[in-house]
Amino acid sequence: MPRFLQGWLGDVVRFSQQRPEIYKVRQRPIYSLRQSILHIKGHGKNPIIAEYKRKSPSGFNMDRDIIEYVKFMESNGVAGISVLTEEKFFGGSYKDLEAVTRAVRIPVLMKDFIVTEKQVNSAYSLGADVILLIVRVLTERELVSLYKYAKSYHLDVIVEVTNEEEIEIAVRNNFDIIGVNSRDLASLDLSLEKTKRLLKLIPSDRLKIAESGIRSRDDIQQLKEAGADAFLIGTTLMQDPNKIKELV
Numbered sequence: 001m002p003r004f005l006q007g008w009l010g011d012v013v014r015f016s017q018q019r020p021e022i023y024k025v026r027q028r029p030i031y032s033l034r035q036s037i038l039h040i041k042g043h044g045k046n047p048i049i050a051e052y053k054r055k056s057p058s059g060f061n062m063d064r065d066i067i068e069y070v071k072f073m074e075s076n077g078v079a080g081i082s083v084l085t086e087e088k089f090f091g092g093s094y095k096d097l098e099a100v101t102r103a104v105r106i107p108v109l110m111k112d113f114i115v116t117e118k119q120v121n122s123a124y125s126l127g128a129d130v131i132l133l134i135v136r137v138l139t140e141r142e143l144v145s146l147y148k149y150a151k152s153y154h155l156d157v158i159v160e161v162t163n164e165e166e167i168e169i170a171v172r173n174n175f176d177i178i179g180v181n182s183r184d185l186a187s188l189d190l191s192l193e194k195t196k197r198l199l200k201l202i203p204s205d206r207l208k209i210a211e212s213g214i215r216s217r218d219d220i221q222q223l224k225e226a227g228a229d230a231f232l233i234g235t236t237l238m239q240d241p242n243k244i245k246e247l248v
């Protein structure tokens, strides 16, 4: 049973537990997010994961052609695409994910509140290459179990943290890709300063992804200096996709 959660987080987890499973024979090879990030970094560019989302509990609301957006991002050399598939609070869908995995040949992250193996099965079936496991909503036992289950499909897993205690859990379980979310999912508070501090607590042998609130090249530069290897950006790029040209 996931952690006891109140408010919208509790709702989204209960909703996710009921999510119907998609079972299809996967048609798509698996693209490695780790390799994509290291390749782009090796060429002196910023590895950016461009996110497609229609809305969020923090008040974001926007619609734009999903395939046009992801193809534009792919053509501008992003390391990967993140697709919100959570329906209730983010306006996402599995249909969006499948359309994107059919359209691009770079790593695709299924961005959702994964709390069941059914959701991992759906991610794999729909062609996703990466899933997100959020420490804030899972017990440590569930986290380890779902991580191993996803790795059995050879998927990459981003384990998301927002404080020191959660970093401790991620580090001691040897999770290899750690995302630091500048937005606290419970309070919705946003702080890049907190993220810069947290990034320094993560060992350099882990791949580190800074998530949320990134608006400029300067934000990227400061997060990079704090140890981030890659940058997950949604709002800034959904509002103005051309910004990718100055950020990548």
Ligand SMILES: O=P(O)(O)OC[C@@H](O)[C@@H](O)c1c[nH]c2ccccc12
Pocket: 051, 053, 056, 111, 112, 113, 160, 181, 211, 212, 213, 214, 232, 233, 234, 235, 236
């Ligand atoms: O729109 P922003 O501030 O660039 O944030 C993108 C992404 O980091 C954010 O949507 C996110 C990070 N972790 C999540 C977990 C669930 C849902 C959403 C998220």
